[in-house]
Amino acid sequence: MAAASHRNDPTTDPSIHDLIAGRPWLRYHAMDGLLLDGVPLAAIADAVATPTWVYSAATMRARCRALTAAMTETALDVSTHYAVKANDSLAVLALFAAEAVGADVVSGGELLKARQAGIPASRIVYSGIGKSAAELRLALAHDVGQINVESAEELAMLSALAAADGITARVALRINPDVDAATNDKIATGRATDKFGIAHHEAAALYAQAASLPGIRPVGLATHIGSQILDLAPYRDAFARIAGLAQTLRRNGLAVETVDCGGGLGIAYRNEPAVSPTALAAAMKAAFHNLDLRLAIEPGRWLVGPAGVLLASVVLVKRTAQQPFVVLDAAMNDLVRPAMYDAWHGIVPLSATDALAPPRPATVVGPVCETGDTFARNRALPPLAGNACVAILDAGAYGAVMSSTYNARPLAAEVWVDAERWSVIRDRQPIEALWQRDRLPP
Numbered sequence: 001m002a003a004a005s006h007r008n009d010p011t012t013d014p015s016i017h018d019l020i021a022g023r024p025w026l027r028y029h030a031m032d033g034l035l036l037d038g039v040p041l042a043a044i045a046d047a048v049a050t051p052t053w054v055y056s057a058a059t060m061r062a063r064c065r066a067l068t069a070a071m072t073e074t075a076l077d078v079s080t081h082y083a084v085k086a087n088d089s090l091a092v093l094a095l096f097a098a099e100a101v102g103a104d105v106v107s108g109g110e111l112l113k114a115r116q117a118g119i120p121a122s123r124i125v126y127s128g129i130g131k132s133a134a135e136l137r138l139a140l141a142h143d144v145g146q147i148n149v150e151s152a153e154e155l156a157m158l159s160a161l162a163a164a165d166g167i168t169a170r171v172a173l174r175i176n177p178d179v180d181a182a183t184n185d186k187i188a189t190g191r192a193t194d195k196f197g198i199a200h201h202e203a204a205a206l207y208a209q210a211a212s213l214p215g216i217r218p219v220g221l222a223t224h225i226g227s228q229i230l231d232l233a234p235y236r237d238a239f240a241r242i243a244g245l246a247q248t249l250r251r252n253g254l255a256v257e258t259v260d261c262g263g264g265l266g267i268a269y270r271n272e273p274a275v276s277p278t279a280l281a282a283a284m285k286a287a288f289h290n291l292d293l294r295l296a297i298e299p300g301r302w303l304v305g306p307a308g309v310l311l312a313s314v315v316l317v318k319r320t321a322q323q324p325f326v327v328l329d330a331a332m333n334d335l336v337r338p339a340m341y342d343a344w345h346g347i348v349p350l351s352a353t354d355a356l357a358p359p360r361p362a363t364v365v366g367p368v369c370e371t372g373d374t375f376a377r378n379r380a381l382p383p384l385a386g387n388a389c390v391a392i393l394d395a396g397a398y399g400a401v402m403s404s405t406y407n408a409r410p411l412a413a414e415v416w417v418d419a420e421r422w423s424v425i426r427d428r429q430p431i432e433a434l435w436q437r438d439r440l441p442p
Contacts, residue, residue: 013270013379013380014270014271014346015359015380016348016349016355016359016382018271019271019346019348019393020034020348022268022271023306023393025037025056025058025059025306025307026309026391026393028352028355029352030352031352032352033349033350033351033352034348034349034350034351034352034355034391036054036056036309036417037056037058037059037417037418037420038420039417039420039421039422041054041309041311041350041389041391042350042351042389044311044415044422045311045313045350045389048413048415048424048428049413049428050311050312050313050329050330050389050412051310051311051312051313051328051329051330051331051334051412052310052311052412052413052414052415052428053308053309053310053311053395053399053400053412053413053414053415054308054309054310054311054391054414054415054416054417054422055087055089055091055092055304055307055308055396055414055415055416055417055425056307056308056417056418057091057095057307057416057417057418057419058417058418058419059306059307060092060095060096060303060304060307060396061095061099063302063303063304063306063307064080064095064096064099064101064303065099066277067080067277067297067299067302067303068080068099070276070277070278070280070281071277071281071284071297073278073281074281074282074284074285074289076281076284076285076288076289076295077293077294077295078281078284078294078295078296078297079102079123079294079295079296079297080101080102080296080297080299081101081102081103081104081123081124081125081296081297081298082096082101082102082103082104082298082299082300082303083104083263083298083299083300083301084103084104084105084106084110084113084114084300085106085110085300085398085401086300086301086303086304086305086396086397086398086401087300087304087308087396087397087398087399087400087401088110088113088401089400089401089414089425089426090113090116090117090425091414091416091425092304093113093114093116093117093118093119094117094118096119096303097117097118097119098118101119101123102119102120102123102124102125102145103119103123103124103125104124104125104127104263104298104300105124105125105126105127105128106126106127106128107128107135108132108134108135108138108139111124111126111135111138111139111142111144112138115142121142121143121144121145122143122144122145123145124142124144124145124146125144125145125146125147125148125222125260125296125298126139126144126146126147126148127148127150127174127222127224127298128148128150129150129151129195129196131147131150131154133157133161136157136158136161137161137165139169140161140162140165140167140169143167145170146170146171146172146219146258146260146296147169147170147171147172148171148172148173148174148222148260149171149172149173149174149198149210150174150196150197150198151198152198152202152206152209155171155173155206155209155210155213155216156213158171158215158216159213159214159215159216160215161215162214162215162216163214163215164215165215167215168215168216168217169215169216169217170217170219171210171216171217171218171219172218172219172220172221172222172258172259172260173198173203173206173207173210173218173221173222174196174197174198174221174222174223174224174260175197175198175200175203175221175222175223175241175242175245176192176194176196176197176198176199176200176223177197177200177223177225177237177238177241177242178192178199178200179225179234179237179238179241196224197223197224200241200245203221203245204245204248204249204252207221207249207254208252208254211254211255218254218255219255219256219257219258220246220256220257220258220259220260220293220294221242221245221246221256221258221259221260222259222260222262222296223238223239223242223259223260223261223262224260224262224263224264224298225238225262225264226264227263227264227266227300227301228264228266228267228301229264229265229266229275230266230272230273230274230275231275232275232279232280232283235261235275235280235283236283236286236287239261239283239284239286239287239288240287242259242261242287243259243287243288243291246259246291246293247291256293257293257294258293258294258295258296259288259291259293259294259295259296260295260296260297260298261284261295261296261297261298262297262298263297263298263299263300263301263302264301265277265280265299265301265302266301266302267301267302267305267306267394267397269343269344269345269346269393269394270344270346277302280297284297300397301397301398303397304396304397305394305395305396305397305398306393306394306396307396308394308395308396308397308399308400309391309392309393309394309395309396310330310334310335310391310392310395310399310412311330311350311389311390311391311392312328312329312330312389312390312391312392313328313329313387313388313389313390314326314327314328314329314384314385314386314387314388314389314390315327315328315329315367315386316386317384317385317386323360323361323362323363323378324360324362324363325362325363325364325365326362326363326364326365326381326384327365327366327367328364328365328366328367328375328390329366329367330366330375330392330412331366331367331368331373331407331409332366332368332370332372332373332406333366333368333403333404333405333406333407333409334366334399334400334403334409334412335375335392335395335399335403336402336403336404337398337399337402338374338375338376339370339372339373339374344376345375345376345392345393345394345395346392346393346394347364347375347376347379347381347390347391347392347393348390348391348393349381349382349384349388349389349390349391350388350389350390350391351388351389354382354383354384354388355382356382357382357383358382359380359381359382360380360381360382360383361378361379361380361381362376362378362379362380362381362384363376363377363378363379364376364379364381367407368406368407368409369407375392400412400414400426405429405434408431408434410428410429410430410431410433410434411426411428411429412428412429413426413427413428414426
């Protein structure tokens with residue numbers, strides 16, 4: 001196992017001790033095992049069974065307030081819009097609504113879920129590259145705060161729809177700044193070859209065109225360069241390009257009132273160094289401090305990722321000549337990130353006794369019939385017997401929301417922990433639900 005002195009080395013796996021030490025909402029109790037905000041996770045696993053998602057409300061609130069404080073210290077006008085795609089649980093959305101945080105949505109379903117959770121339409125930014133005519137009509141009907149337009153084609157469609165209904169849509173053009181965010185290729189969104197946004201060199205002409213279209217009021221610019229960003233340099237480059245474009249547009253006599261700076265702030269899955277909200281706020285201030293703009297951010301993973309764990313039980317340990325396969329009852333249909341992105345997640349036992357045992361290399365897998373259904377290879381873990389429970393850490397973002405019923409596996413339950421109490425916020429899907437909507441042909 002990695003020594004404590006290696007806890008910030010991105011090439012070395014942190015120990016169980018280091019993983020827990022870096023997450024103060026988690027701690028071990030000698031008798032009760034791993035606690036989340038004082039609640040024994042083993043008690044939840046016993047009562048609800050596994051696999052089960054568990055979320056810390058207190059951690060989400062604390063991270064939200066820390067992010068807000070970092071932005072407030074800049075003295076800039078910054079609004080926060082939670083990226084609903086990270087975790088669209090109504091409980092999560094209602095928590096952010098109570099914190100006066102808006103929403104960044106990318107579908108009609110996310111828009112309606114945000115409204116159902118109590119987020120005002122005026123605080124909703126509608127992003128996404130493939131908005132259908134029906135979804136744009138929905139956004140117009142709800143009078144959302146801003147629609148981030150991704151292309152000339154979408155702008156024309158929105159203009160026609162808004163003009164037909166006698167409505168004026170507040171629009172920001174999403175600009176592709178051609179900046180490499182140095183993240184996983186599948187979640188980079190700001191390069192010229194990515195599908196997102198309007199090419200930087202085409203933006204000024206399209207903004208001028210937008211100002212002349214019926215039903216359209218261009219209010220500003222937006223950008224989003226990727227997800228799980230751990231380096232400030234790409235943000236600085238993107239913000240500099242957007243600030244320069246805003247100045248060009250103003251010199252051309254066009255109004256630019258707002259800039260949506262996007263999201264993508266990464267988290268320390270492996271205890272690696274990560275960009276802090278304070279550093280991001282400083283980069284925003286450096287780029288936009290003299291432009292008299294309203295700014296917006298779209299955090300998702302940073303707010304909810306560390307606040308969630310996925311509880312799983314060991315089905316069996318398969319011995320091989322290489323190293324044992326620890327087979328869990330959770331699988332890639334529950335948490336797809338390791339299979340899809342080769343993502344690293346900490347895995348720790350719920351038992352305090354197990355956590356103290358000497359570690360040995362193991363491969364941790366799920367029961368789905370895919371070789372890709374693998375959570376970790378050559379991971380140093382204490383020996384785990386059948387029915388032992390583990391927590392897969394930092395699973396609050398892009399976890400349950402990306403789950404599927406592949407291999408006819410029902411969706412897992414979700415549990416909410418708040419003020420040392422817990423409650424089920426989504427029941428485990430009954431297996432009969434897997435075929436309730438099926439119809440046999442005549």
